[in-house]
């Protein structure tokens with residue numbers, strides 16, 4: 001699996017190096033991802049098929065609960081069983097505050113001399129997209145590089161962090177005794193995302209009470225997957241409870257894998273992720289490239305002075321980027337092209353008894369250019385293509401009597417055989433025709449000549465004309481014969 005993947009990614013690229021587990025490539029990739037660089041997409045594209053093997057564990061909880069200490073202990077535990085461990089410590093605060101991170105770095109030094117462990121602190125540097133995206137992409141890099149367990153530590157505050165832990169395979173919430181009163185407050189944020197709970201600093205007084213309150217709080221909600229989050233007592237400083245914690249993590253990971261609900265949850269996460277990326281990408285396109293800074297400033301000024309309403313302003317911004325159907329049409333016309341939502345006549349198919357003979361009119365008489373004559377063998381037809389404006393006339397000559405065009409000629413004689421319209425989305429068009437009760441020859445798009453997606457509509461539904469529909473941008477424009 002691994003080998004076949006590495007060979008499909010271009011050797012020498014950073015993505016390829018990541019897939020071979022190259023440590024420097026991993027570090028460099030994460031830096032680029034963190035900086036929100038343009039190479040992020042290329043890296044992720046190159047490694048994505050190689051991800052999904054490692055287990056990502058999100059560890060969250062209030063400041064000072066002992067998350068980092070537990071991460072250290074868990075990492076050592078996994079190392080002892082020969083697993084490679086990646087650690088990402090997320091600091092949502094300013095990259096310049098860095099106190100806790102620095103502390104973590106120094107403390108984790110003992111681990112960081114081990115080549116089987118990769119440790120990295122994550123901070124926001126790029127202005128768009130932010131921490132969640134950078135962290136989730138960095139997890140993907142570690143995953144692709146062959147890290148078996150990826151531990152992501154976050155202080156459970158803010159939407160970014162919720163997004164990060166939600167994207168993990170397993171979420172561990174770390175609490176400490178004496179927080180009982182805070183459970184209600186915490187609950188709204190991280191309580192419902194915990195797949196398991198550690199009560200760390202369990203040597204302290206109040207651990208029983210804490211556990212009781214936590215249990216009571218957990219019992220109030222039923223998870224859709226039927227999992228009952230276990231509570232594990234740990235003392236990170238004394239390395240106590242770590243085995244039970246690791247065992248509970250594996251147990252949940254296995255449970256999750258076997259759950260149909262996990263698939264649904266995963267689809268939901270992916271959808272959420274795509275929305276986020278789309279939002280970022282749109283912002284980048286519209287604000288970054290499409291609108292000159294002066295124009296943008298002018299728009300902002302107009303709205304501030306109430307000369308322009310915000311909706312029109314946003315419409316204007318989208319128009320700059322060539323977006324939204326109506327505006328795209330306008331933009332397209334400006335550029336001398338047709339809008340993407342328009343239907344267009346792709347070609348007219350005319351059945352003729354002899355191309356040679358017919359060219360006397362279409363080419364010699366009318367002055368159209370004969371671009372090519374193509375043999376579409378499986379449809380038993382020779383096709384002469386004569387461009388006309390943005391569409392073309394296709395002269396169809398049968399190669400035998402028992403061919404669609406041959407039968408048409410025998411039955412009706414030479415003449416207009418079919419009309420071919422180009423549509424944006426063939427499946428959607430077929431759906432709406434179906435709903436309108438129109439008789440279709442092809443209920444589903446199929447591959448026509450030249451690789452184009454095509455479907456035919458029965459003449460009964462169109463007032464007597466055989467109608468071919470083809471999806472814009474598919475195939476190389478060859479006729480579908482018919």
Ligand SMILES: Nc1nc2c(ncn2[C@@H]2O[C@H](COP(=O)(O)OP(=O)(O)OP(=O)(O)O)[C@@H](O)[C@H]2O)c(=O)[nH]1
Nearest residue numbers: 062063064065066067068069100200201235236237
């Ligand atoms: N008594 C006791 N102290 C602990 C235990 N685990 C961690 N600590 C201490 O608690 C303090 C905070 O531990 P960290 O592991 O840095 O906690 P954290 O949750 O990562 O903290 P932040 O990342 O700053 O939110 C440190 O002084 C640890 O030594 C424990 O089980 N018992």
Ligand SMILES: [Mg+2]
Nearest residue numbers: 067068104153
């Ligand atoms: Mg920490």
